[in-house]
Amino acid sequence: MCDIIWCKKEIDGKICNTVNYLDPYCFWNWEGKINCAECGTVYYIHMIQGFMYKGPEERPGEEPDIMPLYADKPLDGYDNYLPGTEGRTRPYNCLPRHIYLGRADMVKFSIRGRPVRGWCPQPPCSGIAGSHGFKWDIQKLSPEVWEEYQEKLKKGEVKEW
Amino acid sequence: MAPEKREIEINSREDTLDLMSPDIRPWPVTPPPSPEEVAAVYAKRKATDFGKWCEDNLRFEYSFGKPEALQGLKVLCMGLWRLGNKFCASLLGEAGAEVINIEPPEGDPLRKLTPFGREEYMLEDKETGEKCGLEFIHEMRNQYSITLNIETEEGREIYKNLAKNVDVLIEEYPPGYMDELGVGYRQLSKLNPGLVYCWIGVRGSWGPYKDKLSKFGQWTLEPFGGCANSFVHNTGFPPDQLPRGKGGDPTRSGVWFADYVAGEQAACSILAALYWRDEFSGEGQFIEVTGAESQMDILDFDIGWYGFNGSIKARTGAWDPNLNQYEWNPCKDGYMMIGGQTDRLWYRIGMCIERDYPQFGRLIHEDPLLKEMGARNALQALIKTYTLTTRWLRDLNRIEAEQKLLEYEIAAGPILFIDEVAEFPHFKYRPWVYTIDSDQYGTILYSASPNSFQMRTPHRVKWMGRPLGKDNYEIYQKWLGMGQSQVNELKDKGVI
Amino acid sequence: MAKDLRVTRLEDLPGPKSKEELEEMKMPYEEFCRKAFDPGNEMTKPQALKGIRWLSTTMYIFTPHSVSNLAELGAEVIKVEMPRMGDPMRHTSPFNECYLYPLHDSRPVTGTGMGFLNANPNEYHITMDYHIDEMKEAFYRLVRMSDGLTECYRPGTFDRWKQSYRYLQELNPRFIYVWGGGFGYGPKVFGGSYDILGQAHAGLASVTGMHEFMGGHCTKHSNWCIDWYSGTQITFGILAALLWRRKTGLGTMIEFSQVQAATRALGYTAPLYGRFGIVRQRWGNWDTQLCVHGIILCGKSDFPDAINPQDKYEARYVMVSAFQDADFKELCDITGNKELYEKYKAHKDRVEAEAQVEIYAALEKWASDKSRSEVVKTLQDAGLLAEPVRNDREVYECEHFRQRGTVRWLEDPIFGDVLQHGTYSAGLMEKTPRRLFWIWRPVGADNVRIYHELLGYPVSKIEEWYEKSWI
Structure with a gap:
């Protein structure tokens, strides 16, 4: 676990220089073969209590048992492979939705179809010294969302639950 | 005087039990830090006066010289099996209320529970030799113990008379059971309009998913509450970190946690109701607190998140998906927890690690994706940060890592087991665990x-x-004027 | 009694005194409860803590929650945050995905993350930089007209700023002052703390998770549960102090260690160690004191075709409880494990560690070709206790919580349509129920209301402070 494989494999005269992260828990005690996310080189590793007891040893021609979850290239502006990049990194399945963003989800309507202020930027709307009243004047502040809401109402997409 | 040396022979676990007793191995094993040592800690931060003021005014040891907040409050506790009623009653009792715990003549089944069924870990009553489980003993604090069989007509009359003179009644029986016997809130509030009556349960005494009994009368106990409110589903390691069936599963709390949450919220609702009664209305009221719901109350944003965009919280093991750093990871001799989310703290953690492991700075601090506080909570950011943090931790014992991080004023601490908790200098000093020399069960x-x-x-x-x-x-003498011969008679009849 | 004993008066007779009362007594119990708690009509009833005003100079979850309980019960709460930035908890959101806007007009693309939800409901939010001498007077004015304060700064910090209890009790002898933090006085007094530190440091993590032989590690409770749970215990301390103050007129100071509160929840762990030197370990999804009473893995998910991975892959777990002899016998019968009942007839025997390993393995084997709902149905039909491990969607859709009003929608005045699972779920009260007005307010949203309307500062002054970023 808790180690990285900094791949130094030379391919076409260029050193791979990809850092493959062996994430904690999964690799804490682990033996098997793992690929580099960039060049696909397969390494055998045997980790005990987080230490590389054996490896990484190249195993040319063999299939990996597992892929890293994440890898990046610090010498190339930190280009990276997110989890689940096909053939390079393994997917991370235990997620809250089938899509994964990792950045703010711009939401205008709750799951029952009513407006919720989950998107930005919001137009300025405070009074003196940052004061706010107890009203969201959506019609004035975000007329396009208000319109969309009226459409939803008409189409019956606004529900109680 | 040096302790006397003696030869011992150990052939089985039983032979070791006496060797561990508090007479031979008193707590604490090593003495706590001295007040002088602690004063030096205050002085380091120029808080000498303030530290002294705190100790002079707040010290644990002074508590018995001070008054009790709830002195004069009378409480009945009527519940079995679960810890909600016990914890609630204990909180009230610790704050000074007079609490009477009523059990059926055969006793609360919780008395019989002991880890892995091992009777040798139960405590024996010095007088009668009767054994009682540690969970029960630990959770029933400052409560008088009486017996009463409310399934008898006479028992119910006695119960009503007790309830006439109390401020609070805590009840934890199956839904509607007391009402059916004619001694529920409906009936007792007529006899005692100032009564604050609190029912505690797992999912509810009413509603389509209320508490059930099995066909054979077995009660619903924790962790059914945690299973009903998504706590269990959301806790544990994901199969992406550990194989399913081998640690990568939804996981319950090691303790009956929802019971504790229900108990403390019940105690709060009770005190709020008393405040309203005494300050404004003179009226008592009915309260219902459940483990499933009171724990749901404190499930962060989980259900609300589903309402936002249909997210269903997934388990993330020992990492928190909302803050970075905020996790524990394995180290040389256990697990080390590190926390620090704002830029100020996050970079300090990095500086601390970088000192031993320069590559950390290279890979973490220079990565543009990790520069913004919110963005650091992305999954890939957690994977990267924690892989490298653990790369550092694998060379360190918990205490070494803690010392290094504390130098940088990071909130960090090892996972401690109970023996370590009991001997941790700060915990001994305050103290957090303490011994009581009980008349029945020893120390x-x-x-x-x-x-x-x-x-x-x-x-x-x-x-x-x-x-x-x-x-x-x-209690029967003082509360109801029943003499011992009457009590004995009722005992023979199975009423008490 | 009537003066003339020959007269029979209704009120002297046992039983109901009026037609309404008679009907109430005759009502089925469940209906009576529903009527007593009357979810949805909380606002028509009084508030228990009417007239209490509390200051919250708090951050994160632990200390805010000690106050949010009061706010739900009817106290007026003023939350003080750092100008422009706000409580750091506003900047927490799961995987960075979920925010509500605006945080503050000066930061148009920054929102308040869902991590802030449930921790500061119903409160007025003002901003103040305590470092500024000029703000001290405003702070003291607040103290003079409030019942108490909860703070969470490192010990000695408020003292340095002349706003610790040492100073404030002079201004207001009825003041109840709470410091909440990780450790309190003692050698680790300056140690910072978070929920997770409480879980780790106090022993809770050491007993949670799968045992090593099951392949597991110490496991974090999903939520900031120790923060919340400890915060509620502060609330309890505050309420007891309020009741005592009714008698004596005196305030107090409470120093509360969140880490310690986690040790308090460990049940038999401390006494077992103290008496026998036994160090309690993790025991996974089973129970150390009862068997069968644990969670088992089933072969199939209930929703194999669902899009959401939590439904698709994870709807596979069932909580099974059959620890009493008759229940265990039935469980063994129905799962084809009669020999296990013969072997472990006494609870004492089946709760032993080796027996548990054997019994749960047999149950999981039986469930290995079944879906979660098949397992639950089979066991429930046999009269046993078994329930699915539910996820957040299933909790949302659960009719039980909807009827009880403990999961409900709220139209927040600033943020719109928000699903709410806190406040009402903390406990149902017949006459003075908890209630929710709004989830939180933008940073400094009530500066004018508090500084001007309550403390009497002219608006021009407030604008000046705002320009200088003092508020």
Whole structure:
């Protein structure tokens, strides 16, 4: 676990220089073969209590048992492979939705179809010294969302639950 | 005087039990830090006066010299099996209320529970030799113990008379059971309009998913509450970190946690109701608190998140998906927890690690994706940060890592087991666990009340769980004027 | 009694005194409860803590929650945050995905993350930089007209700023002052703390998770549960102090260690160690004191075709409880494990560690070709206790919580349509129920209301402070 494989494999005269992260828990005690996310080189590793007891040893021609979850290239502006990049990194399945963003989800309507202020930027709307009243004047502040809401109402997409 | 040396022979686990007793191995094993050592800590941060003021005004040891906040409050506790009623009653008792715990003549089944069924870990009543489980003893604090069989007509009359004169009644029986016997809130509030009556349960005493009994009468117990409110689903390691069936599964709390949450919220609702009664209305009221719901109340944003965009919280093991850093990871001799989310703290953690492991700075601090506080909570950011943090931790013992991180004023701490908790210098000094020399069960190590550190009315533990019916004669005499021959007679009839 | 004993008066007779009362007594119990708690009509009833005003100079979850309980019960709460930035908890959101806007007009693309939800409901939010001498007077004015304060700064910090209890009790002898933090006085007094530190440091993590032989590690409770749970215990301390103050007129100071509160929840762990030197370990999804009473893995998910991975892959777990002899016998019968009942007839025997390993393995084997709902149905039909491990969607859709009003929608005045699972779920009260007005307010949203309307500062002054970023 808790180690990285900094791949130094030379391919076409260029050193791979990809850092493959062996994430904690999964690799804490682990033996098997793992690929580099960039060049696909397969390494055998045997980790005990987080230490590389054996490896990484190249195993040319063999299939990996597992892929890293994440890898990046610090010498190339930190280009990276997110989890689940096909053939390079393994997917991370235990997620809250089938899509994964990792950045703010711009939401205008709750799951029952009513407006919720989950998107930005919001137009300025405070009074003196940052004061706010107890009203969201959506019609004035975000007329396009208000319109969309009226459409939803008409189409019956606004529900109680 | 040096302790006397003696030869011992150990052939089985039983032979070791006596060797561990508090007489031979007193707590604490090593003495706590001295006040002088602690004063030096205050001085380092120029808080000498303030530190002294705190110790002079808040010290645990002074609590018995101070008044009790709830002095004069009378409470009945009527519940079996679960810890909600016990914890609630203990909180009230620790704050000074007079609490009477009523059990059926055969006793609360919780008395019989002991880890892995091992009777040798139960405590024996010095007088009767009767054994009682540690969970029961530890959780029934400052409560008198009486017995009463409310399934008899006479028992119910006695129960009503007791209830006429109390401020609070805590009940934890199956839904509608007391009402059916004619001694529920509906009936008792007529006899005592000022009564604050609190039912505690797992999912509810009413509603389509209320508490059930099995066909054979078995009760619903924790962790059914945690399973109903998504706590269990959301806790544990994901199969992406550990194989399913081998640690990568939804996981319950090691303790009956929802019971504790229900108990403390019940105690809060009860005090709020008393405040309203005494300040405004003179009226009592009915309260219902459940483990599933009161734990749902504190499930962060989980259900609300589903309402936002249909997200269903997934488990993330020992990492928190909302803050970075905020996790524990394995180290040389266990697990090390590190926390620090704002830029100020996050970079300090990095500086600390970088000192031993320069590559950390190269890969973490220079990565543009990790520069913004919110963005650091992305999954890939957690994977990267924690892989490299653990790369550092694998070379360190917990204490080494803690010392290094504390130098940088990081909130960090090792996972401690109970023996380590009991000997941790700070915990011994305050103290957090403490011993009580009980008349029935000998010396007991217990977790102190966290509300013990108060200037005027600190809460305190006066005694732990009692043998069944220990206070029958006293309470029946004092509360109902029933003499011992009457009590004995009722005992023979199976009423008491 | 009537003066003339020959007269029979209704009120002297046992039983109901009026037609309404008679009907109430005759009502089925469940209906009676529903009527008593009357979810949805909380606002028509009084508030228990009417007239209490509390200051919250708090951050994160632990200390805010000690106050949010009061706010739900009817106290007026003023939350003080750092100008422009706000409580750091506003900047927490799961995987950075979920925010509500605006945080503050000066930061148009920054929102308040869902991590802030449930921790500061119903409160007025003002901003103040305590470092500024000029703000001290405003702070003291607040103290003079409030019942108490909860703070969470490192010990000695408020003292340095002349706003610790040492100073404030002079201004207001009825003041109840709470410091909440990780450790409190003692050698680790300056140690910072978070929920997770409480879980780790106090022993809770050491007993949670799968045992090593099951392949597991110490496991974090999903939520900031120790923060919340400890915060509620502070609330309890505050309420007891309020009741005592009714008698004596005196305030107090409470120093509360969140880490310690986690040790308090460990049940038999401390006494077992103290008496026998036994160090309690993790025991996974089973129970150390009861068997069968644990969670088992089933072969198939209930929703194999669902899009959401939590439904698709994870709807596979069932909580099974059959620890009493008759229940265990039935469980063994129905799962084809009669020999296990013969072997472990006494609870004492089946709760032993080796027996548990054997019994749960047999149950999981039986469930290995079944879906979660098949397992639950089979066991429930046999009269046993078994329930699915539910996820957040299933909790949302659960009719039980909807009827009880403990999961409900709220139209927040600033943020719109928000699903709410806190406040009402903390406990149902017949006459003075908890209630929710709004989830939180933008940073400094009530500066004018508090500084001007309550403390009497002219608006021009407030604008000046705002320009200088003092508020």
